[in-house]
Amino acid sequence: MSTAATPDAEAAPEAAPEADAGVPGAGVPAVDLADPAFWRLPAAVRAAAFAELRRLPAPARFGGPGSGHPGHGFHALVRHADVVEAGRTPAVFLSGPGVTTPEPARWVRLLFGDSMVNLDDPRHAQLRRIVSRAFTPRLISKVEDDIRRVAADLVDRVERERPEDFVTAVAAELPFQVICNMMGIPEEPRRVILDQVNHASEHTGVARPLRARLRMPGRGLLALARMQGMVADLGRERRRRPADDLVTALVTADVDGRRLTGRELGAFFSLLLVAGVETTRNALAHGLHLLTAHPEQRALLVGDLDRHLGGAVDEIVRHATPIIQFRRTLAVDHRLGGPDGPLLRAGDKAVLYFGSANRDETVFADPDAFDITRSPNPHLGFGGGGPHYCLGAHLARQEMKVLYRELFTRLPGIRSVGEPELVPSSFDHRVRSLRFTF
Numbered sequence: 074m075s076t077a078a079t080p081d082a083e084a085a086p087e088a089a090p091e092a093d094a095g096v097p098g099a100g101v102p103a104v105d106l107a108d109p110a111f112w113r114l115p116a117a118v119r120a121a122a123f124a125e126l127r128r129l130p131a132p133a134r135f136g137g138p139g140s141g142h143p144g145h146g147f148h149a150l151v152r153h154a155d156v157v158e159a160g161r162t163p164a165v166f167l168s169g170p171g172v173t174t175p176e177p178a179r180w181v182r183l184l185f186g187d188s189m190v191n192l193d194d195p196r197h198a199q200l201r202r203i204v205s206r207a208f209t210p211r212l213i214s215k216v217e218d219d220i221r222r223v224a225a226d227l228v229d230r231v232e233r234e235r236p237e238d239f240v241t242a243v244a245a246e247l248p249f250q251v252i253c254n255m256m257g258i259p260e261e262p263r264r265v266i267l268d269q270v271n272h273a274s275e276h277t278g279v280a281r282p283l284r285a286r287l288r289m290p291g292r293g294l295l296a297l298a299r300m301q302g303m304v305a306d307l308g309r310e311r312r313r314r315p316a317d318d319l320v321t322a323l324v325t326a327d328v329d330g331r332r333l334t335g336r337e338l339g340a341f342f343s344l345l346l347v348a349g350v351e352t353t354r355n356a357l358a359h360g361l362h363l364l365t366a367h368p369e370q371r372a373l374l375v376g377d378l379d380r381h382l383g384g385a386v387d388e389i390v391r392h393a394t395p396i397i398q399f400r401r402t403l404a405v406d407h408r409l410g411g412p413d414g415p416l417l418r419a420g421d422k423a424v425l426y427f428g429s430a431n432r433d434e435t436v437f438a439d440p441d442a443f444d445i446t447r448s449p450n451p452h453l454g455f456g457g458g459g460p461h462y463c464l465g466a467h468l469a470r471q472e473m474k475v476l477y478r479e480l481f482t483r484l485p486g487i488r489s490v491g492e493p494e495l496v497p498s499s500f501d502h503r504v505r506s507l508r509f510t511f
């Protein structure tokens with residue numbers, strides 16, 4: 074996922090691991106998570122590096138001072154327990170300074186800073202209460218019917234037009250149409266918005282020359298800014314003339330005497346698009362590929378969809394981990410894991426590697442195996458728990474279940490062809506395209 078606040082925030086040419094004896098970071102292996110080149114290495118090489126990092130007695134530190142690169146570096150939290158602790162201790166592990174590393178430019182924060190992902194309490198709790206109120210059971214049950222309708226239409230179109238790329242034809246369309254329907258976005262600007270989201274996301278988590286990043290905001294960001302303006306207008310319109318949709322619920326929900334401002338609404342819509350569309354699209358595409366690559370798992374699933382769909386969806390999210398990492402900043406000095414744990418200092422940054430936590434061999438037996446019957450499956454694909462836990466986890470699971478049911482029922486021969494084309498990124502596990510047939 075790329076969050077509304079992330080686009081410019083990625084892949085600065087950060088540094089070699091800091092040799093910082095006596096504090097977390099000592100004895101780091103010969104990899105550099107801060108170097109964009111690391112994220113272009115083959116997946117197996119990266120996985121082996123993370124396995125090595127998980128075996129260290131303390132989190133390694135990367136990109137620190139003295140490295141000749143901007144920023145003060147970060148501790149890499151790679152174990153399941155450490156990621157959970159950071160997620161569930163929000164008074165110590167702050168989101169307010171930004172959840173991407175390095176920090177986004179100041180103007181990005183000005184434009185997108187109202188996004189809840191970048192807030193701490195009390196503002197985060199206040200905003201999340203408003204937004205959660207709008208996700209009422211009535212609205213969500215309406216959405217479930219809608220997901221079925223959108224999925225059925227997409228499969229009709231696939232049968233008719235026989236497209237080659239699963240991502241553009243199906244995986245990106247479903248979550249996008251569902252969120253637009255939820256928000257009551259009219260048909261006409263949807264194509265433009267989807268292009269803009271795709272453009273913004275293509276440039277997230279991909280190394281760009283530092284000069285280009287400093288000189289001008291990415292075109293994708295400008296596109297997002299335009300889109301936010303469009304949604305803020307829609308919010309004003311709904312306040313004047315309420316309709317039966319999420320935008321109306323958001324701009325009229327009154328929690329503690331407060332409701333969303335136009336700017337907050339714009340930021341929230343951007344967040345929903347990038348958080349809800351990109352992540353689900355990547356999960357759906359990885360899922361089709363995983364089920365193709367593991368025919369025995371697919372046979373098990375198709376043999377009893379009612380029984381296995383839930384487990385399959387969670388195992389896809391664990392195995393693929395669409396969001397690789399999020400950052401926190403230490404509010405105070407903190408010992409990780411208890412009084413004898415490694416000391417992280419106030420002001421330090423800590424990056425929560427969800428993908429690594431999801432392969433933690435102390436939690437998951439045979440973690441590289443794709444096993445739709447894995448139980449329990451305490452994966453951190455939707456976050457480590459705590460107040461920022463994915464707002465859309467239920468929606469995402471629903472979308473995945475409905476779409477796979479539709480696909481495997483109506484197109485039983487569906488499978489991916491060849492390897493997915495991935496976009497190298499330290500932030501999200503993005504699939505640019507995936508050829509398929511049925």
Ligand code: HEM
Pocket residue numbers: 074160189190191201248344345348349350352353356390394395396399427453454455456457458459460461462463464465466468469
């Ligand atoms: C498979 C699909 C998805 C994955 C893997 C995913 C993953 C995540 C992760 C890892 C976080 C950060 C959690 C943390 O910091 O502890 C998050 C937050 C969030 N997600 Fe999702 N997500 C998915 C789908 C969705 C959908 C469909 C929506 C839209 C409704 C959504 C909306 C959000 C929002 C608004 C946040 C920020 C919550 C906050 O800061 O309070 N996500 N998601």
